[in-house]
Amino acid sequence: MKDTTIEIRWHGRGGQGAVTSAELIAMAAIAEGEYAQAFPSFGPERRGAPVLAFNRIDNANPIRARSSVINPDIVAVLDPGLLYITDVVSGLKQNGTLIVNSPKSLVDIKSEFGGPWKLAVVNATAIARELLGVNIVNTTMLGAVVKATGIIKMESLVEPIEERFGARAKRNIDACAKAYKEAEIAEPVAVRARQKREFQVEKWPAWQELLPGCVVIEAGSASQYRTGDWKSQHPESDYSKCIKCGLCYIYCPEGCIVPKLGEEGFFEADMYYCKGCGICAQECPKDVITMVEES
């Protein structure tokens, strides 16, 4: 049987709505009469942590595969920061499509992430902030995906978005349409080999290496966990206004703000752990802290 299935892998962060993107695509495809599925990479829900969602769409045959997509035809990246911490093009098929949300230009992204795949770039964050007032790019990115791949028709998205967003549907449809208009597309660079990039490889122990009961004997090993990878914004401080009240230090849910003892005594966030929640900026009485998009 000829393989007629198109597979999509969505890279996002917890809270950005990658799962919703996948679900809306599937709903639209099913409404068009195709076979489709959408599912998340099941895991603990942590806002900001890298997450995956998957689609399969088939215009001829029912879909039987239920495992994660490892050789996608299409990869959509909802968060620009993920490009540098995850191998988003892993397994991407020759002449597949990579769609990226980034404030950078197509040329710049191409020089970094171009390859034997079609490339589309859109500043979905800017569009979402402008039209929706939040940094949730799931519906916005759909416009870029549809433009780059034609996997479904734009009209087919209207009903699923209305169903999902109710009163907020109109704005989301507008954001989607704007991304469709603004997304820039480059054709595959056939000859270019994939750029070699170093990513932190997760290493997992063999069964023989586990201690009885999987007991963790290393105290405080959670401090190795780089939660700083979860942020899409980071705090920047203008210490000239700081009164050293310590409120940011008290409110930071990550406990990663500490007074720099011995120096000026200003409170500084440790970017290894900062999740970019923005609470410090919210709580600072002197507007010392502003949240700045990761690029």
Place this chain on the structure above:
Amino acid sequence: MVKNRVSMEGSLAVAEAAKLARTDVVAAYPITPQTHIVERLAQLVADGELDANYIPVESEHSAMSACLGSSAVGARTFTATAGQGLELMHEVLFVASSSRLPIVMVVANRALSGPLSVWGDHSDVMAARDCGWIQIFAENVQQAFDLVICAFRIGEDPTVLFPVMVNIDGFHLSHVIEPLYLLCQEEVDKFLPPYKYPYALNPDKPVSIGAFGMPNIYTEAKKSQDMALRASKNVILKTWQEFGKLSGRNYLPVETYKVEDAEVLLLTMGSFSETAMIAIDALRERGEKVGLIRLRLWRPFPLEEFQKAVAKAKLIIVLDRALSFGRPTGPVCSEVQAALYPLKTKPEIVSFVGGLGGRDISAATFENIIRNGMEKAKSGRFDELEMIEVRQ
């Protein structure tokens, strides 16, 4: 009078064993027919004869949960339950085994509701068969006493670290008074060194127990647990050998009786095995080549020992004291079938279920079972289990 020979009820013998083992913590909820065990332990603690914490809890689920905590801080921990109580513990049983906490528990085996029954059979332990504990069966009061003492040493061995369940038949063992050879405190102390849990919770040296496992570690965790449980058999063998040297009483994973030239083997577990021996004797006297085989060790399943023990037989007649509803054989029989399936030449197998909810099986009935089993084999009726002495 022989030294240390006493008469004692099975439950009290178990409590005595837990006392001689210098149990630190008992957390238990009373349930028939286990009650005498924990009542006695509570009394020993109250009277200052056992220096332990007795935690009265509000349910068996809490009992086993409290045991988790106490075992994890390095306290020698004992509990007992029966029937519905074991099932109420069910989820926590898995936590104990996967956390590798060497709790010792006696189960006074009892039928499961409904109809509500406080009487004995093996439904409770069979429903908890796959909970990852070491599971051992006793056949008389002496064995109940001995095997509880051995259970602590097996479970606490640093290469084992598994909870151990010692099964004694409800009422038939828990409430029977029999002669018993006690061990003295000195002997037990020598045999059973103090419990030293290598990963004990301790604020000075923090560890995390019970972490969660993502899909990329869970399979390895289960593999490691399963391999360790299988490997525990070596320690079980060694412990019983040493106990034999101490007491003169020897235990084996698969016990046999008059099997040398036996063509037909009856397989039983628990206290009914001794009654079955009477039937074997009677049939032997009439020239029948029959023998008895008992699974003392139920988990880890003693595969090699079992295959070897039955290799020369032509027929195995399995008596289950529990049902696996909707299955063509009882739970023990289906494991026997699975254990023998890979062998080129293997005995045929006939499945019986009986002794449910406290119904007795007499020696005469065992004779009937064996004869009936041989009949069935002769006429090739292997297809389905037969419930013995059921009114119809």
